[in-house]
Amino acid sequence: MSAITVDRYDLEILSELQRNGRATNGALGERVHLSMSQVSRRIQRLEESGVIRQYAALLDSEVLGLGVLAITSVTLGRHGETQGDAFEQAVADMPEVLECLSVTGEADYILRVVATDLASFSEFMMKRLLRLPGVVNVKSNIALKRIKETHALPLNHVTQPAQVTRRVVLSKSA
Amino acid sequence: MSAITVDRYDLEILSELQRNGRATNGALGERVHLSMSQVSRRIQRLEESGVIRQYAALLDSEVLGLGVLAITSVTLGRHGETQGDAFEQAVADMPEVLECLSVTGEADYILRVVATDLASFSEFMMKRLLRLPGVVNVKSNIALKRIKETHALPLNHVTQPAQVTRRVVLSKSA
DNA sequence: TGTGAAAAAAACACGTG
DNA sequence: CACGTGTTTTTTTCACA
Secondary structure, eight states: OOEEEEOHHHHHHHHHHHHOTTOOHHHHHHHHTOOHHHHHHHHHHHHHTTSEEEEEEEEOTTTTTOOEEEEEEEEEOSSOHHHHHHHHHHHHTOTTEEEEEEESSSOSEEEEEEESSHHHHHHIIIIIITTSTTEEEEEEEEEEEEEEEOOOOOOTTSOSSEEEEOOOOOOTTO | OOEEEEOHHHHHHHHHHHHOTTOOHHHHHHHHTOOHHHHHHHHHHHHHTTSEEEEEEEEOTTTTTOOEEEEEEEEEOSSOHHHHHHHHHHHHTOTTEEEEEEESSSOSEEEEEEESSHHHHHHIIIIIITTSTTEEEEEEEEEEEEEEEOOOOOOTTSOSSEEEEOOOOOOTTO
């Protein structure tokens, strides 16, 4: 596995790109005191190395009518790992499940789920999640208030300049 | 509060922009069989109405060395709401906390936290989170495997065409 | 690594239905 | 008033020094 060197300029660029994924090379260059071509080449490197995974438009769930957000713990019965795979596959295909982690502790999985209202959330739980094979227990915590919600990863832990493990390649059209 | 009408063209545009926040108006137009100017005007409307909250570059936490992801439940002692406000403020200022929700159920808050490794996660818990005033109990579930992780909201629930509540305005430079 | 040309895309104004 | 067309401006990409 190859590596990429990330210096403090890269970190500043990444930080700004996390805030504004459409920042122009010119604007970024002005911010970090680098030429446009420098910025362009650095971003290309960051994309190719997989540090930048994707550019995306972030939508407002409340405006779109998705008023319910829940953290749900799921426990599976003990029936071998085939069941786990089936559960993971099924959950990955459910658009209302934004996140699914297999975790340490009492539960097997923790899910982050959105729904339009409590009625439809309840229906999703009863009719879809609980009916998946192997699911023996679910426990949901409904969000009362969203204190903080960000996609922006902390970057200050990166000792500058740092070697970072290289990953997948971002396709041009993705 | 005013409203915006979102039809099936808008939904297709939003869906694609969630996947690729840098899709050009031309490409989007081809996809939904609409002219460039149509797409441009629709996107502008979606931005102004707050449906599109932000454009962002999504970074890869593993590539950046943030190998630990945890879901942490926090319980506060019963000392009035001033304490809750202080906790919420403190947590909002911690970059390693990506998400914080106040929730129903046993715990008061659920947090999504990243760290470079278990040692630094442990240090964060002991030295920073547990020392916040009012915190009497925390319980963490460490992610063993990330089954699914998306920002893409489901859009199929929107009955087409639908009235959507208007929100804040996206500033041009944000 | 910067500079300048070429290509692409976005923003804008205009004319038309 | 909504729509497409054409023009202008911005931004990116690429070749070259």
